[in-house]
Each structure stands twice: as C-alpha cells, then as structure tokens.
Amino acid sequence: MAFGEQPAYLRVADDLRRKILSGAIAPHSRLPSQARIRREYGVSDTVALEARKVLMAEGLVEGRSGSGTYVRERPEPRRLARSGYRPREGEASPFRQEQADEDCKGTWEAESGQEPAPARIAARLRIPEGGRVMRTRYLYRTEGEPMMLSTSWEPLEVTGRSPVLLPEEGPLGGRGVVERMAAIGVVVDNVTEEVSARPGLAVETSLLGGVPGHVVMVVSRTYFASGRPVETADVVVPADRYRIAYHLPVR
Structure with a gap:
C-alpha cells in the first residue's frame, strides 16, 4: 500500500462519516445494511463489516438488538467549567452554584461509606494502603440526563469523629471541601487537577447513558x-458531550 493510501474499509467509513456529520444520514436513521454498503461501494462483506465497526467505535452509530445499526444523535458539547474560584462562607460547592442557574436544572445523588483505601488512592492521599477513607459516589444530572460521575475519598485520620465526616450530611453537608475542612481547623490552600482520557468502564457508560468503550x-x-492531601476525587464525563474549560486567576 502506498504512503497515504487508505484501506478500503476506512474509505467507506470516511464517506459514511461525512454523510452522518452533514446530516445526509440523519440522527436516529438506520445505517445502510452491510449488504447495501457492499453493493453501493463495490466492496466485500468483510470491508463493509469493518467500516461499520469503525463508525461504532467512534460513537457515531449504535447497534440495537434485533433491529439494526442506527445513527446516534450528537448534541453540541456543553461547557464544564473548572476554576480556581474559592467559595465564600455559606455558599454551596462549585457544582451546586452552577446547577443553581435556572437554565441548568441540575440534580445529584450521593452515597457514602467507609472503606480501606486501594493502592492508587492511598498513594494520592499519602496514607498506607488499606488506610480507612470515606468514599462518596455522586451521579450528577442536568435536566434529568446523567452528565457526570464523581467519586471522592477523604482520609478518616483527618475527618473521623468530626461533624464533617459525611460530605453530604450534617451542618455543612454539601458545602464543598474547602469550607468543610475549615470547620475542623484544616485550611485548604492548594488544589491540583490532572485531565486524562480513556475508554469508559461498562458501569460508567451504563450510568452515563453511553456505550461501553466510548471515551470518557x-x-x-x-x-x-x-502540603498534606485531605481529599482526592475522580470526575468522569463523556468526552463526546462535554468540553472542560479552565478559568484560573493570575496572582
């Protein structure tokens, strides 16, 4: 194969992708069958099948059991804001402030429980593996649609036997890490964030309404x-529905 020359299945996938993105094949429409692709493009069954697999892996189409393969709707990615903003006393966490906007209509579910810290979390919190932590899982929705998952871990050697043991309960429930920690004399003065992408786990994509393997x-x-870690969290969002925007103060 000459440099720059594409395999047949990629050329077919490129043309079908162009039709999907241009609207020539509308969202919720059935993708041409394998037999039709074979006839229209003059390719083998194997090439037609591989082209369909490419579009499915890219999240452009989805298979429906017993029905066929259909074009997925692709909403305009929403902006998910991250900033260095520090809430003032009595204000809700940044997510709750954003969701208080009348256009967002956001809700969330949370569930907390104590557990031994797995190795990767222990390393981030700089505690021994198996050290006790309070793990809290969140599912956030916007206008009823699942949009974000978050799991946080707080070392019990910091919050144990205190009024802020449970992040979503008590007098400071839902106030965010900075204010909750300040209430027990712990002054948060730094935060780090690392952004990465990977295939979504089956449980994640199921909760977020996606397809297993799609990128998050x-x-x-x-x-x-x-200098001491007092909370760490993983926030998971579908890569095809959200873009992460940072607004950081310059000191």
Missing part, C-alpha cells in the same frame, strides 16, 4: 492543606 474524560483532583 477523567479529572483527577486533590485538595491539599499545607
């Missing part, structure tokens, strides 16, 4: 107080 973005965040 992961924001790994850790709050520090005088």
